[in-house]
Amino acid sequence: MVKITGFSTRDIRFPTSLDMAGSDAMNPAADYSAAYCIIHTDSTYVGHEDEGTNNNPVSKTFTLGRGTEVVCAAISSLAPMVVGKELDTLSANWGKTWRYLNSDSQLRWIGPEKGVIHMALGALVNALWDLWAKTLHKPVWQVVSEMTPEEFVRCIDFRYIDDVLTPAEAIQLLRELEPSKDRRLHAVLNNQAVPAYTTSAGWLGYTEEKLRSLLQECTELGYKHFKLKVGRNLQEDKRRLEIAREIIGYDKGNTLMLDANQVWSVQEAISWMQELAPYKPLFIEEPTSPDDILGHAQVKEALKSLPGHRIGVATGEMVQNRIVFKQLLQQGALTYLQPDACRVGGLNEVLAILLLARKFDIPVVPHSGGVGLPEYTQHISTIDFLCVSGNQSILEYVDHLHEHFLHPARVHDGYHVTPLAPGYSVEMRPDSMEGFEFPGVERKSWWRSDEAKQLLHSRMTYEGP
Numbered sequence: 412m413v414k415i416t417g418f419s420t421r422d423i424r425f426p427t428s429l430d431m432a433g434s435d436a437m438n439p440a441a442d443y444s445a446a447y448c449i450i451h452t453d454s455t456y457v458g459h460e461d462e463g464t465n466n467n468p469v470s471k472t473f474t475l476g477r478g479t480e481v482v483c484a485a486i487s488s489l490a491p492m493v494v495g496k497e498l499d500t501l502s503a504n505w506g507k508t509w510r511y512l513n514s515d516s517q518l519r520w521i522g523p524e525k526g527v528i529h530m531a532l533g534a535l536v537n538a539l540w541d542l543w544a545k546t547l548h549k550p551v552w553q554v555v556s557e558m559t560p561e562e563f564v565r566c567i568d569f570r571y572i573d574d575v576l577t578p579a580e581a582i583q584l585l586r587e588l589e590p591s592k593d594r595r596l597h598a599v600l601n602n603q604a605v606p607a608y609t610t611s612a613g614w615l616g617y618t619e620e621k622l623r624s625l626l627q628e629c630t631e632l633g634y635k636h637f638k639l640k641v642g643r644n645l646q647e648d649k650r651r652l653e654i655a656r657e658i659i660g661y662d663k664g665n666t667l668m669l670d671a672n673q674v675w676s677v678q679e680a681i682s683w684m685q686e687l688a689p690y691k692p693l694f695i696e697e698p699t700s701p702d703d704i705l706g707h708a709q710v711k712e713a714l715k716s717l718p719g720h721r722i723g724v725a726t727g728e729m730v731q732n733r734i735v736f737k738q739l740l741q742q743g744a745l746t747y748l749q750p751d752a753c754r755v756g757g758l759n760e761v762l763a764i765l766l767l768a769r770k771f772d773i774p775v776v777p778h779s780g781g782v783g784l785p786e787y788t789q790h791i792s793t794i795d796f797l798c799v800s801g802n803q804s805i806l807e808y809v810d811h812l813h814e815h816f817l818h819p820a821r822v823h824d825g826y827h828v829t830p831l832a833p834g835y836s837v838e839m840r841p842d843s844m845e846g847f848e849f850p851g852v853e854r855k856s857w858w859r860s861d862e863a864k865q866l867l868h869s870r871m872t873y874e875g876p
């Protein structure tokens with residue numbers, strides 16, 4: 412029996428803007444960051460922070476630097492709802508627990524089911540999954556994949572989606588894949604379940620030389636799928652895509668994907684992509700606002716009818732909840748669906764989204780380009796493959812900052828290595844936490860260094876309109 416006795420939050424920021432890692436058309440200078448939610452319990456096994464067991468139940472959201480403190484504050488507003496509760500009670504009927512955590516009427520007002528409060532819900536929910544999986548000595552993907560279809564469906568709150576997917580229908584969809592699950596489990600245990608794609612070469616702030624050498628390096632590592640950021644300048648995009656195609660070729664079995672990070676309006680997205688169509692991308696990711704369901708449908712329709720090459724539309728990393736995903740699917744607005752592990756309300760809502768994608772037969776390609784995201788999404792893609800779609804899909808792997816994690820995501824021979832450590836894999840090394848905590852402690856955190864002071868100062872003096 413494990414009882415939750417308290418919680419803490421930590422604001423961890425890496426100064427990735429210094430070398431332009433993570434730069435795209437909308438986010439030219441991101442500092443990859445994480446708002447951590449750490450659950451304290453009365454159990455010696457799951458450990459208190461001060462015992463140094465490296466086994467703390469934790470979760471994180473992904474942020475870009477400034478604003479991480481806002482997410483930490485929202486976690487602190489929400490987390491008291493689980494303090495004093497038994498883990499067994501919370502996990503006995505997960506769907507009910509999720510509805511409870513999402514229903515505080517005062518906190519709901521600053522959502523509902525969107526924005527910072529929803530990210531905080533995701534952090535709290537994922538921390539509970541991490542705790543639960545650690546007490547079961549299993550990775551999260553295994554905990555979920557060993558559930559019966561009925562238990563799986565009981566994790567989900569079907570409010571607002573049961574007009575297109577009922578619990579009974581969801582159970583039926585899961586049952587269809589049960590007989591072939593063992594075969595897929597074999598692939599999972601042999602690290603052949605989740606093929607990887609890379610964005611490491613494609614950040615917009617990189618020079619042409621860096622683009623060229625990183626792409627070369629990635630092809631040598633066995634990658635077959637490459638994603639490049641676009642949308643800042645059309646001529647520059649054409650030049651960068653030319654370089655990319657020079658290296659990965661058109662007929663060497665390599666696939667190119669593009670990501671505009673919401674920088675365009677609908678018509679601009681269509682005309683810009685018509686110009687880039689000769690480079691034959693598989694899809695354009697986030698062509699416009701993630702809230703514009705009909706706009707996505709319009710872009711998809713326009714790009715479908717291009718002569719010679721059909722370009723798909725992908726979105727999801729900033730789609731707020733299962734309801735918007737439902738409508739994107741109902742409108743036929745997506746070719747690929749990209750849920751984010753921590754923007755929506757944690758794993759329970761991700762499971763709902765996987766089921767919706769299965770119903771509409773749309774492949775799931777989770778958003779994974781951020782610190783700690785591949786650590787989460789490797790579980791999600793494994794669950795999708797084993798239990799929900801039964802199909803292999805590609806999963807983003809960005810080779811940044813993994814050294815800070817106790818159980819980092821890894822890619823081998825073009826596949827994600829299946830995580831086997833108990834939990835949800837996002838626990839960070841204590842020295843990394845201390846070394847990059849914001850604002851941090853003098854002489855311990857990088858953010859107290861002279862280099863950091865310069866960076867912080869330069870941001871305070873940017874020119875406004």
Ligand SMILES: [Mg+2]
Nearest residue numbers: 670696697728
């Ligand atoms: Mg993206």
